[in-house]
Amino acid sequence: MAQKSIGILILIFVWVKYSQANDFPSLLVANATMGVIIDHEYLGIEYEKTFEVLKETIERVIREDLRGAGLNVKYYSWTKINFNKDFTVVFSIASCAATWEIFEHVRKERLLLLAITDPDCPRLPLHEALTIPRIKIGVELPQILVDIRTSHSVNWKTATILYDDIFDRDTISRVASSLSVESDSLAMSVSLLKLNSSTDLYERRENIKKSLSTFPTRSVGANFMVIATIPMTIIEVATELNMINTASQWLFLVSNPRKTNVTQLITYIKEGGNVAIATNNTIIDGSCSLGENCLYHELLKNFAMSLSKLVREEETIYSQISDEEWESIRLTKRERRDNMLEFIKDRLRDVQQCKPCVNWKFESAETWGLRFDNTEGGKLKAFKPILTYSAVWDPINGFVHYDNLFPHIAHGFRNRTIPIAIYHNPPWQIVSYNEAGEVKSMRGISVNILNELAVKLNFTYAVHNVERSGNRTTYSFWDDFNVTADDDMKATFGLPSDVLELLTENTVLFGAIALTVHETYEKVLNFTFPISVQAYGMMIPRPKELSRLYLFLSPFTVDTWVCLSLTMALIGPLFYVVHYLSPYHEHHHITKKGGLFKIQNCFWYMYGALLQQGGMYLPRSDSGRIIVGTWWLVVLVVITTYCGNLVAFLTFPKMEIPVNTVGQLVNQKHGFTWSIRSNTYLESYLKETEIEKYVRLNDSTETHDSVTNGTISRVRGGKHIIIDWETNLLHIMRKEFLETDKCEFTLSNEKFLDEKIGLILPTNSPYLNIFNNEIYRMLQMGFIQKWLSEYLPKKDRCSSKASSIEIENHTVNLKDMQGCFLVLVIGIIAALFVIVFECCCKRYRVLDETKLIKPFVK
Structure with a gap:
């Protein structure tokens, strides 16, 4: 079945x-x-x-x-x-x-x-x-723009059409409509900008410059279509205003190639520009069919x-x-x-047997990285863009593509090999060399960023070797070739002169070098978006735990104890007065004698209530009972608060942190000395700043090339502080913990003076924006933080600051209870003194009575 x-x-x-x-x-x-x-x-x-x-x-x-x-x-x-x-x-x-x-x-x-x-x-x-x-x-232009959009030759959301008087209002209206009308492809937001086509060349140029210089590219976009008889003047002015760059796209539609020399037109295109030129090749001699x-x-x-x-x-x-x-x-x-x-x-x-008369040719300018292809004898020649055949258009076939209309937007550097500069500075750049002094391998944070940029922007790179014997700063860049994750972060405030020369002379396109953003270098270099921000901190001796002798007093501050004592001193007499003056007793014929009619008994009654003990007597009057009831409510709140805080103080030992901020340090209340590393951004900043606390910090600071065991021993001794990047201080703390298995150091709570670190490009580089966009994307995706964390010290029990103590199950010991025994001893001693005083008073009265002359009685 x-x-x-x-x-x-x-x-x-x-x-x-x-x-x-x-x-x-x-x-x-x-x-x-x-x-x-x-x-x-x-x-x-x-x-x-x-x-x-x-x-x-x-x-x-x-x-x-x-x-x-x-x-x-x-x-x-x-x-x-x-x-x-x-x-x-x-x-x-x-x-x-x-x-x-x-x-x-x-x-x-x-x-x-x-x-x-x-x-x-x-x-x-x-x-x-x-x-x-x-x-x-002669009226094919709107159809061309429709086909540009529907064939996805450009993926613009906005477009600005620059035109002059050669086109009538109806033609421009059709052009704008062809881009904005809805179809299977997304419609564009179109802006129209009419340019003055004056016959006077100077007047025409100035009018175009005035129009373009005030054009709001941020709100309207940087995608332009030029449909004019004067494209040469437009591209010249746009290049002068730096509007033709890596972030913009320009499409020039040359309707009359006899009046416009396309070869001369591309001479105005600078490196990094995205320009396409469409030329009208319409046959008008009658040979087409x-x-x-x-x-x-x-x-x-x-x-x-x-x-x-x-x-x-x-x-x-x-x-x-x-x-x-x-x-x-x-x-x-x-x-x-x-x-x-x-x-x-x-x-x-x-x-095709019926060849169309109407025909347009599209060419694209290749500019990205092209400068480094123009070499002669190892020297760069003048930059000259190349026009590549990208598409043709006719009414029957529409667009026939041979390449992207804007090849750099689609494919970045088009797999060109670009030269980059790098030198060894772990963990930012870890470079290994062979015996001939040539670069053998590279890794590190900057290299990871470089590799990601190469993938996203489609380029390969050739390392421009910086000789190890070249000029360098006063500290060594070439130590620790086999750097490990436990080595500290090397300073980035300093650039070898060889590398600086490569970048200022535009010999390399990019420097995969982590460098501190500083005004000295900003004059001659371009910095990318910061790849890291290193904050300065202070490494101080780990604070000692405060004495627990007076732990029982810790839940309340001094003023709270004073107020509580005064309340205790006043509540007894107040209770006595209210209780004694109440007419309740006369009404019920109660004799005001003994019990709560004595002021000392009222005091001890209130004191017993504070210790949650009962009394022999209870006031009979309503007024007296209101006083007692109110006091019980106060006692309930006070005792509950005290007990809760006492448990907290037992669980979390109070630490004494002598210095937490720069302001506390420069006040010299604790007699600390301090030191910083030389040739760093911090040293430069302290010498130039006018902020009072940093001026005072600089006046008494010590400098050293590196942190030695002697410096660390001074910190361990309790009277010295090391100021450096917080990451470097964490490295030092971990290293000391691994050697001694003790947590002898901690970091101050205050972070100050953020030091921004970026990669570098030549000062006139057109690629700064595209590198910034990619680096910002890496930061958003968490890539750079991941790469950076590989070189940060691993967390251990010494990593936390003094203000955050690890929670443990705390067993109460004799050290915690010594305050209680102290109170007991004081109470016993006080009681002994009182009993001795009472005995003395009694003996004095007996002796005094024996001295009195008694009458003789027979």
Whole structure:
């Protein structure tokens, strides 16, 4: 039974599969059907003539060019057609809106659509249909811009069109509409800027400069289309204003190449610019054969040839396999449509008989990193951009791309090899050299960033070797070749003169070198977005735990204890007065004698209540009971607060931190000395600043080339402080912990004087913005922090600052309780003194009584 059910399921599956595959007739058993739509409403008086020409052309093509296949043709003079599964292709001549409406119906049936439509109409999806606009010579510009957008030659969200008086208002309106109208591609936000095309060259240049210098690129965008008769002046002014850069894109549409020398035009493009130039190559001498009749014939002929080719291929395959296999593998409607469309497009592109008169050529300027290709004898030659052939446009094929219109936007440096400068300075740059002094391997934070930049911006790099024997700063850059994660962070305030020379002379494009951002270098170098910010801190002796002898007093401050004592001293007498003066006792004939009618008993009653003890007496009057009840509430709050804080002080021992800020340090209340590393940003800053506390810090500071064991021993002794990067101090603390297994040092809570560290480029580098964008992205993604953490010391129990003590289960010991025993001893001693005093007083009274003269009684 189970096998029978499985068999039925398999049959159902095969039937469904075959039924889906065979939802249209094969070309071997049925003729193809073509629907021809000639919209009478769209053509108007041209309808009859067009119908006759098209009908004659189709008959001619079927007779001469269709081989081994049949074609049924159905003509329609309206666009509301319901296409069924028997159709193969639809040929239409209709308005733009009607063409898109037809396409939506054709797409559902997966048919091929060959559409001839209005100019300025967005082309149908290139992989599903063929669209040919009816363009006249001289008014093709709006269609070009429509095709630029729909073919995704540029992916702009905003565009600014610069134009002059050569174009009338209607043409510019069509141009703007062609970019902003909605279609399958996203519409652009278009801004128009009209330029003065004065005949006076100086006046024209000044007017253009005034217009561009005040142009709000931040809010409007930096994508420009120049449609003007004066592109030379525009590109000259834009270059002067630095508007042609890595962040902008400029498309120049040269409608009259006879008046504009394109070769001279590119001489104004500087390194890093993104410029494309479209040149009008329209044939106006009558040698072209563009005409609608010729176009109809060529388009239908290519369709007939594609249909014949498909039939031949199907016959070849069908003759070699069974009917069941054929139904399984034969082309689907989508595959048949795609094959025919690809064949027709290839023929129109490569074997055109009706060559269009209208033709535009697009060239792109290559500028990024090109300067380093122009070398002669190891020296850089003058920069000269290269124009590459990127695309052509004609009305039939639209855009035919050979390369990206803006190649650097799409592919960065296009895999060029650019020279970079680097030197050994761990952990930022860890460079290994071979015996010949050549770079063998590189790693480190800056190298990781360099490799990520190379991937994202599509370049390779050649290391410009800085000789180890070259000039350097006073401290060594070349020690610790086998740096480990436990070595400290080397200073970045200092640049070898060899490297500085490479960058100032533009011999290298980029310096993969971590360098402190400082005004001295900012005059001759460009800094990227900071890759790290190192804050300065102070390494101090780990604070000792305060004595716990007076731990029982710690929950309250001195003023709290004073207020509590005064309250205790006053509440007893107050209670006595209220209780004694209450008329309750006279009313009930109670004798005011003994008990709470004595002031000392009232005091001890309130004291006992404070210690949560009861008393022998309870006031009978309501006034007295209100005083007692209120005092009990006060006692409840005081005792609860005291007990909670006492537990906290037992769990978290109080630490005595002598110095936490620079201000506390320079006040010299604790007699500390301090030292900093020489040749650092901190030393430079302290010498130049006018802030009082830093001036005082500099006056008494000691400098050293490196932190020695002697300096650390001075800190351990409790009277010296080391000031350095907090990361370096953490390295020192970890190193000492590994050697001694003791936590003898800690860091101050205050971080001060952030030192920004960035990579470097030549001062006039056009690539600063793109490097900044990529570095900022790495920071946002957490890459740089991850790479930096690989060289930070691992956390241990000494890593935390003195203010954050690790929570442990604390067992109360004798040290915690010594204050209690102290109170007990003081109480006993006080009681002994009082009892001695009482004994003395009693003896004095007895002696005094014996001295009295008594009367003689017989």
